[in-house]
Amino acid sequence: MANKSEKKARHAIIVDMNDFLMDYAATKLxxxxxxxxxxxxxxxxxxxxLDDLFKDNGVGRRTKYLDLASGxxxxxxDAEDKDASTDIDAATQALAQEAINYLSSHPKEFNRWEEA
Numbered sequence: 602m603a604n605k606s607e608k609k610a611r612h613a614i615i616v617d618m619n620d621f622l623m624d625y626a627a628t629k630l631x632x633x634x635x636x637x638x639x640x641x642x643x644x645x646x647x648x649x650x651l652d653d654l655f656k657d658n659g660v661g662r663r664t665k666y667l668d669l670a671s672g673x674x675x676x677x678x679d680a681e682d683k684d685a686s687t688d689i690d691a692a693t694q695a696l697a698q699e700a701i702n703y704l705s706s707h708p709k710e711f712n713r714w715e716e717a
Contacts, residue, residue, distance in 0.1 A: 607677075614673040615700040621665045622651075622704070623711045629655045637708035644701045648694075670696040 619637075626640045633639070643654035644662075651662040671693040678689070704711060 610673075610677070611696075614669065614696070615703050618666055618669045618697070618700045619704045619711050621669060622661065623713075625661045625665045626655070629657065629661065634712060635708075637704060637711040641701060641705035641708060645705055648697055648701065666697050666700070667693055670700070 622640060623637060626636055630636060630639070640651070640654065643650040648662055648666070649659070651666070652659045655661045671689060674689055674692050674696065
């Protein structure tokens with residue numbers, strides 16, 4: 602079981618991933634009141650749904666989501682001296698799915714432009 606600091610770090614990267622994704626979404630689709638829900642719905646069943654939403658051939662999904670998750674997991678593995686046999690690709694997909702689920706259950710947290 603992950604300790605408290607690991608859970609905190611994992612939550613922080615999930616928030617960061619969603620922040621980056623929402624900034625990208627706002628650039629591509631405009632700052633709409635329901636944008637976070639729209640993004641979450643597009644990626645909930647399959648992250649490739651983001652490609653269709655953004656019409657960007659996967660650039661946003663890869664650079665604003667999967668690359669962040671992968672970097673975090675690699676840094677975490679290096680910091681813990683984990684065995685290189687860790688399947689980073691599978692762990693990246695799992696973290697990305699966890700992040701999109703978080704976005705889905707906390708959409709108002711990521712529609713910050715509504716407050717401006």
